[in-house]
Amino acid sequence: xxxxEKRLEQIILTRLARLNAKIHGLVTGMVFGVGLFVATNWLxxxxxxxxxxxxxxxxxxxxxxxxxxxxxxxxFAYAFACGFILGYSIAWMYNWFADKRDGxxx
Amino acid sequence: xxxxxxxxxxxxxxxxxxxCELGKLKRPTLxxxxxxxxxxxxxxxxxxxxxxDLGGHRFFTKAKLIELMWRDLLGADFLCRPRLSxxxxxxxxxxxxxxxxxxxxxxxxxxxxxIVLSYxxxxxxxxxxxxxxxxxxxxxxxxRLFETFFKAYTEKVWGLSCSELRAEWAAQRIRGLSLKTAxxxxxxxxxxxxxxxxxxxxxPRLGPGMMWQAAKEKIEREGSVVRLNCKVVAVRRxxxxxxxxxxxxxxxxxxxxxxxxxxxxxxxxxxxxxxPRPPVKVxxxxxxxxxxxxxxxxxxxxxxxxxxxxxxxxxDPEVRVGRIQNYKNWSPDMVPDxxxxxxxxxxxxxxxxxxxxxxxxxxxxxxxxxxERIGLALSARVEDAHVIRAPHAYPVYDSEYSKRVAIIREFxxxxxxxxTIGRNGLHRYNNQDHAMMTGLLAARNLALGEHxxxxxxxxxxxxxxxxxxEEKAVEEAxxxxxxxxxxxxxxxxxxxxxxxxxxxxTAFLMxxxxxxxxxxxxxxxxxxxxxxxxxxxxxxxxxxxxxSGFVGGWLFAFLRNAMMFFSMAxxxxxxxxxxxxxIFDFL
Numbered sequence: 001x002x003x004x005e006k007r008l009e010q011i012i013l014t015r016l017a018r019l020n021a022k023i024h025g026l027v028t029g030m031v032f033g034v035g036l037f038v039a040t041n042w043l044x045x046x047x048x049x050x051x052x053x054x055x056x057x058x059x060x061x062x063x064x065x066x067x068x069x070x071x072x073x074x075x076f077a078y079a080f081a082c083g084f085i086l087g088y089s090i091a092w093m094y095n096w097f098a099d100k101r102d103g104x105x106x
Numbered sequence: 107x108x109x110x111x112x113x114x115x116x117x118x119x120x121x122x123x124x125x126c127e128l129g130k131l132k133r134p135t136l137x138x139x140x141x142x143x144x145x146x147x148x149x150x151x152x153x154x155x156x157x158x159d160l161g162g163h164r165f166f167t168k169a170k171l172i173e174l175m176w177r178d179l180l181g182a183d184f185l186c187r188p189r190l191s192x193x194x195x196x197x198x199x200x201x202x203x204x205x206x207x208x209x210x211x212x213x214x215x216x217x218x219x220x221i222v223l224s225y226x227x228x229x230x231x232x233x234x235x236x237x238x239x240x241x242x243x244x245x246x247x248x249x250r251l252f253e254t255f256f257k258a259y260t261e262k263v264w265g266l267s268c269s270e271l272r273a274e275w276a277a278q279r280i281r282g283l284s285l286k287t288a289x290x291x292x293x294x295x296x297x298x299x300x301x302x303x304x305x306x307x308x309x310p311r312l313g314p315g316m317m318w319q320a321a322k323e324k325i326e327r328e329g330s331v332v333r334l335n336c337k338v339v340a341v342r343r344x345x346x347x348x349x350x351x352x353x354x355x356x357x358x359x360x361x362x363x364x365x366x367x368x369x370x371x372x373x374x375x376x377x378x379x380x381x382p383r384p385p386v387k388v389x390x391x392x393x394x395x396x397x398x399x400x401x402x403x404x405x406x407x408x409x410x411x412x413x414x415x416x417x418x419x420x421x422d423p424e425v426r427v428g429r430i431q432n433y434k435n436w437s438p439d440m441v442p443d444x445x446x447x448x449x450x451x452x453x454x455x456x457x458x459x460x461x462x463x464x465x466x467x468x469x470x471x472x473x474x475x476x477x478e479r480i481g482l483a484l485s486a487r488v489e490d491a492h493v494i495r496a497p498h499a500y501p502v503y504d505s506e507y508s509k510r511v512a513i514i515r516e517f518x519x520x521x522x523x524x525x526t527i528g529r530n531g532l533h534r535y536n537n538q539d540h541a542m543m544t545g546l547l548a549a550r551n552l553a554l555g556e557h558x559x560x561x562x563x564x565x566x567x568x569x570x571x572x573x574x575x576e577e578k579a580v581e582e583a584x585x586x587x588x589x590x591x592x593x594x595x596x597x598x599x600x601x602x603x604x605x606x607x608x609x610x611x612t613a614f615l616m617x618x619x620x621x622x623x624x625x626x627x628x629x630x631x632x633x634x635x636x637x638x639x640x641x642x643x644x645x646x647x648x649x650x651x652x653x654s655g656f657v658g659g660w661l662f663a664f665l666r667n668a669m670m671f672f673s674m675a676x677x678x679x680x681x682x683x684x685x686x687x688x689i690f691d692f693l
Contacts, residue, residue, distance in 0.1 A: 017589040060615065060623040089603045097595035 016098050019091035028087025033080030040072035110134055112552060113351060113362055115338050116370035118146020119538050120528030122321040122332075123545030124368050126175070129328035131553040136362065137325065138353055140337040143315065144322045146370065147499060147529065148538050150315025151404075153492040155442035158404045158450055160496050162417050162431050163314040164189075164307035167539035171546065176308065179320040183311040185437055190414055193255060194430075195421040197481045199413075200255075213254070224250035239271035258423035263454045264398065264502070272505060311439050314538070338371070341379045347523045366552050370528030370545070372397065372498045373514055388517045391510035395533055399462055400499035401453040402431075403473030406490040407483050410445050425476040426461065427451045446489075451477065457497040466493040501533045515561060525551065527560055536563070588670060591663040600659030605652030612644035 036058075043052040044067060052067030059065045062078035112128055114121045117139035125135045143149050151158045165184070167173050177184055193200040198212040210218045225248035232245040239260065243252045252268075260268050310316040322332045339359070340352040348367040353360050369376050377384055377392035384392075416435045420427050431450035433440035441448050451473040455461040464472070470493065474485035501507070511533050518526055527544040529536045536544070540563055547558035608630075615624045616639055624639040631637050634650035 015589045016592045016595070054626065057623040057626055060618070061611070086603055086607065089606075090599045093599035093602050094592070094595050097598045098592045101592055101595055 016102055018095050018098065021088045021091035021095065024091035025084040025086075025088030028090070029080040029082075029084035032083025032086075033076040036079035037072045037076040040067055040075050041069065043067050044069060044072070111136055111364040112366045112368060113138065113364035114368045114370070115351065115376075116146060116528065116531070117141075117144040117318070117322065117332055117334075118370050118528055118541065119148050119318065120370040120531065120541040120545035120548075121146070121368065122318055122325065123175070123542040124527060124549040125325045125330055125332070125545075126321055127546045127549035128553055129325055129330055131549065133549075133553050135325070135330040136364065137322075137330070137332040138336040138338055138351070138362070139332065139334050140371075142334050143319075144332065144334070145315045145318035147496060148314040148318065150313030151492075151494050153404060154406070154490065156404070156406055156433070156448045156492075157313045157315070157440040158402060158433060158448065158492070158494060159313045159315075159431065159436065159440075160402055160450075160494060161400060161452065161499065162429075162436065162450075163309075163538055165309055165314070165317075165538070166307050167537075169539055169543060172539045172542050175542070176317065179317055179324065180310055183316060185309050185311055186306055187309045187416070187436060188306050189416055190435075191417050191419070192415055193421055194418040194480065194482075195255070199415075199418070202255075217250075217254075221248060221250040221254065224248035236273040238269045238273055240268040242273040243268070255421055259419055259421045259428060262426070262428040263500075265454065265456055265459075266504075272503075309436055311437050313433075313437065313440060338379060340381050341367075341376065342381050343521065346520065348521055366523045366525075368525050368527055368545075368548050368552075370526070370531040370541075372530040373511075373518075373526050373533050376526065376531070377514060377517075384517055388513055391513040394506060394510045395514075396502040396504060396507075397457070397498040397530070398500040398502055399455050399457040400496040401455055401462065401469065402494040402496075403451040403453065403469050404492040404494065405449045405451060405470075405473055405477065405488045407447045407449060408445075408487045408489050409447050409483060412447050412449070412483055420480060422480055425480055426453055427473070427476045427480075428454050430477075430482070447483075449477070449483075454500075462495070462497075469493050498530050501530060501535055503535070507533065525560055532561060532563075588674065590667050590670075593660045593663040593667070596663040597656040597658075597660035600662075601652040601654075601656030604655030604658075605648040605650075608651035609644045609648040612639055612647050613641070615639050616641060616644065 039055060040052065043055060056065070056067045058075070058078075062075060065071050065075045065078060110133060112124075112133055112135045114125055114135055114137045117137050121137055121139075122144060125137050128135045141149070143151075147160060148163050149160065151160070165176055167176075193202055196212070200212050201208050209221075213221070228244055228248045233241040236242045236245060240252065240257075243256050247256070257268055260271070264271060325332055333353075333355070336353045336355045338351045339354045342349045342352070350361050350363040351367070353362055372395075374392035374395040377388060383389060413432060414435065415432060417429055417431045419429055429452040431452065433448045433450065434444075438444070453461060453469075461469075470491040473491065474488050477483050477488070478485040514533075518524065525548040526532060527548045528541045532544065534540075544560050544563050547556070547563065548560055550556045551558055551560075611627065615627065628637070628639055630647070630650075633654075634647060637643050637647050637650060
């Protein structure tokens with residue numbers, strides 16, 4: 001048992017973390033998606049003369065996106081997809097670089 | 107000879123568990139017990155309607171199988187009891203792990219300060235080598251705390267100086283709340299296991315003997331036999347097998363034959379009963395195994411409430427009593443009259459030493475005297491008393507024991523129809539549930555032809571396949587959570603993704619044309635001089651975003667690793683605090 005604890009410590013201190021790309025992608029996607037959903041609806045609820053003038057520029061990339069409730073749902077889907085791709089890419093690339101560096105150090 | 111009869115020597119938790127399991131598998135057994143009651147070290151003695159438990163047996167297990175067996179045997183009589191146990195020192199109660207205010211009030215300001223300073227001194231300059239228990243404890247708690255709370259009690263229990271007890275023994279046997287457990291508790295509410303250990307435990311309404319009496323009745327209902335007052339005086343063997351045992355019962359000798367034999371009596375006694383005698387080397391190993399005995403002076407006191415603890419540890423070096431059980435706090439039905447209290451004054455000694463050889467009357471006087479001296483009750487309030495002796499309560503782990511056990515094991519492994527089980531059968535400081543597990547697995551080896559290694563069953567539940575897998579999964583999970591992020595790799599990954607993203611966004615806008623978003627995106631020039639929404643700008647943007655992403659990712663990984671380190675340091679500290687409780691519970 002003591003050996004096991006030592007082994008665990010050894011692992012924690014020497015091994016490099018690996019990221020789960022899917023989970024990373026999902027989490028980033030959720031953060032992006034919810035972020036855009038909340039930001040859009042915040043502006044909708046806030047109202048005013050020209051609602052979400054800057055935010056609506058996202059429609060350049062997210063076709064169909066508007067600063068409206070329906071737009072917030074569309075935006076959620078786009079932002080989730082982008083976030084997923086970004087998060088997944090970061091984790092995948094991190095693992096790739098870490099593997100390379102781990103291999104070099106061994 | 108009954109070709110199917112299994113003879114089990116010893117009706118303690120291990121022997122009775124083996125018999126229960128064999129009964130379940132339709133194998134007839136004969137259980138032989140030298141005492142007039144079942145339960146072995148976990149028996150309950152009764153005296154004038156009062157029940158006394160030898161050593162206090164909390165029913166706690168991580169093994170589901172054992173838990174189910176207990177519940178099945180006792181049903182509603184298997185109580186869930188609150189736990190309180192404290193250290194009694196200098197006429198004051200101390201919680202452990204120590205609570206600052208409690209320690210300050212109990213020990214006084216200067217003494218508390220000295221303990222803190224001593225702790226700091228030994229944290230900064232520990233013993234470089236931990237060879238003895240004294241050094242091991244001092245390195246973790248400081249010299250002052252060791253002298254105040256550990257030294258006297260440990261020496262009472264084991265009869266050896268802390269400088270003679272090996273550090274490996276402590277390192278192997280006493281663990282704090284493990285790092286794994288502490289880490290887990292950070293993510294989830296403390297598990298039932300931890301809660302149970304600290305705050306409550308299960309206990310039969312009339313003491314542990316009630317459980318074993320129920321087991322006996324179950325075994326008999328299934329057609330097997332449990333014979334009390336039958337002492338095995340000799341064990342006949344040939345080269346490869348046990349042939350029979352000779353028992354002494356009511357002054358008569360009797361030969362009992364069987365097809366298989368299981369023993370839970372002290373393994374050295376078993377070796378010495380063998381005929382023909384084993385080789386000299388094995389006999390010497392058997393003679394070298396030592397046991398610590400337990401003397402319980404049971405006092406019936408004419409007071410309703412003395413203290414709320416189930417048991418207390420007595421650290422005062424001026425009295426010989428080591429631990430005091432308050433049985434009605436284990437279960438109210440342990441006393442027949444609620445206006446009285448029954449205490450068990452526990453003395454740890456070696457069979458044959460001066461304390462062990464004292465007549466009962468003198469032991470009772472000693473118990474009464476010490477009870478008054480430490481200030482828990484007046485001796486005049488003691489209205490009756492009784493003495494119980496358990497000569498083989500604790501197998502002693504001296505420096506030679508493992509070599510001796512190995513020699514004995516090698517010899518016994520050659521006996522094809524024999525298995526030794528239980529705490530004393532294996533000379534291992536197992537708890538009740540582990541002892542039971544040795545019995546259960548021995549029974550399965552016999553009836554189902556399994557190949558469970560009884561000797562490998564330790565004081566932890568690794569013998570349980572499920573638990574071992576669970577541990578492995580926990581380790582994997584922890585390794586994933588707590589291993590370091592590679593700063594450079596994370597920086598490169600974030601930089602690459604950020605750079606590519608800006609490159610693609612720029613290129614997309616450039617190809618699409620129109621200046622709505624492009625104008626806004628170009629505001630990045632404030633930070634990235636030279637950046638434009640052009641083809642050239644997209645490359646410049648890539649470099650800038652890569653560099654920014656790299657720095658951001660590197661910093662994120664650095665801070666995450668640093669936070670994780672501090673979090674682990676905090677957990678280590680928490681684990682150390684849990685160590686104190688474990689030490690006393692183990693001792």
